[in-house]
Amino acid sequence: ANAVDWAAENAAADDTSTDFGKVTLTPNRIAAKSNLSNVILMQNGAGAEAAIMRDMGRQIAAKIDANMFASSDAAAGPGCIVGTAGTLTFTEAAAVDVASDMLEAIQTIANDHGLDGNLGFVNSFELYSVIKQAAQVASTYPLYVDNTLAGYPGYFSSAPASSAGVSGDGMFGDFSRIYFATFGPTAILVDPYTVAAENAVRLVVNQHYDWKVASGASFVKYTSLSA
Numbered sequence: 221a222n223a224v225d226w227a228a229e230n231a232a233a234d235d236t237s238t239d240f241g242k243v244t245l246t247p248n249r250i251a252a253k254s255n256l257s258n259v260i261l262m263q264n265g266a267g268a269e270a271a272i273m274r275d276m277g278r279q280i281a282a283k284i285d286a287n288m289f290a291s292s293d294a295a296a297g298p299g300c301i302v303g304t305a306g307t308l309t310f311t312e313a314a315a316v317d318v319a320s321d322m323l324e325a326i327q328t329i330a331n332d333h334g335l336d337g338n339l340g341f342v343n344s345f346e347l348y349s350v351i352k353q354a355a356q357v358a359s360t361y362p363l364y365v366d367n368t369l370a371g372y373p374g375y376f377s378s379a380p381a382s383s384a385g386v387s388g389d390g391m392f393g394d395f396s397r398i399y400f401a402t403f404g405p406t407a408i409l410v411d412p413y414t415v416a417a418e419n420a421v422r423l424v425v426n427q428h429y430d431w432k433v434a435s436g437a438s439f440v441k442y443t444s445l446s447a
Contacts, residue, residue, distance in 0.1 A: 245401040247428035248297050250283055252276050255420040269423065273408060276425045288431065289342050291381035291389045291441070298430050300379075301398065302391050306436025308332060312444055318347060319354040319363045321444040322370045325392035328440045337394030337438070340373035344380040344388030350446045385447045393439030403428035 223236040254276065260268045286294065293299040301307075310328045313320045322341065329335060343351065354363040356370055368374055372392070380389035411422040433439065 243399050243432045243434055245399060245430040245432060247403045248430050249426060249428050250280055250297065251424070251426045252279065253422055253424045255415050255418070255422050258419045258421060261421060269410070272423055273425070276423075277406075280425070280427060284429065285377055286379045289377040289379035289391070291379075298432075301393075301433055301439055302441035304433040304436035304439070308437055308440040310440065310442060312442055316350065316445045316447065318350045318444050318446070319356055319370075321390075321442055322351070322363065322392075323356075325390070325440050325442055326370060326372070329393060329438075332437050338396040339392070339394055340375065341369045341390060341392050342375045342377055342380070343369075343390035343444075344382040345376045345378050346382035346384065346388030346446050347390060347444055348376050350444075381443075382446075387443050387445050389441065389443050391439050391441050397434045397438040398431055399434065400431040401429065403430075 223234075225234055225236070227233055254272050256268060256272055264271075283297070287297045287299070288301055290300040291302060293303045308328050310324050312324070325341070326335065329339070351364050351369065351374070355361065356363045363370060364374060380391070382388040407426045409424040409426075411424060414422050
């Protein structure tokens with residue numbers, strides 16, 4: 221960001237030129253194949269093929285979720301959001317006080333650079349029940365209302381690390397600082413030959429994605445107790 225400062229009326233302004241960096245995105249292939257029996261195709265026609273392709277699309281989305289919202293980088297594919305250098309953290313409440321942790325996440329971002337951009341939460345499903353039961357103001361106002369968590373969009377994922385009945389990870393930050401690239405359209409190949417001897421048709425899907433966070437400090441990562 222540019223820096224600015226006060227100056228006397230006719231004094232020379234300080235040189236506060238912005239230093240520009242770059243975010244490099246590289247294709248990461250995600251792929252799947254499915255052998256579909258010709259018996260199913262004969263009975264259901266294009267409907268069966270479409271159902272398989274829809275499910276492949278759902279599985280691709282689940283794989284993106286698993287990498288993007290994880291607590292540490294996966295072995296293959298793009299890295300997780302909170303694995304970006306500079307991601308903020310804070311010391312979580314020693315007792316089960318999930319509301320305190322969510323508010324501390326907001327405060328951590330506010331203290332660093334203010335609350336602007338497309339802010340939101342992604343928490344482990346391990347925290348779902350305790351968040352749903354928590355109060356932002358005791359006996360007055362719930363923490364989670366109409367898909368908003370402490371006033372911001374609140375989402376849940378199975379990707380963040382968790383310990384069943386003990387704790388779950390989460391993140392809060394500015395999702396407008398994530399650069400997401402799709403390299404070309406999804407490639408779908410209908411191959412009637414490879415498994416023809418097995419009375420089947422092979423469906424193959426290939427796609428390439430990448431994402432990166434412009435600034436790690438746009439997010440805060442935490443672990444909150446769930447029991």
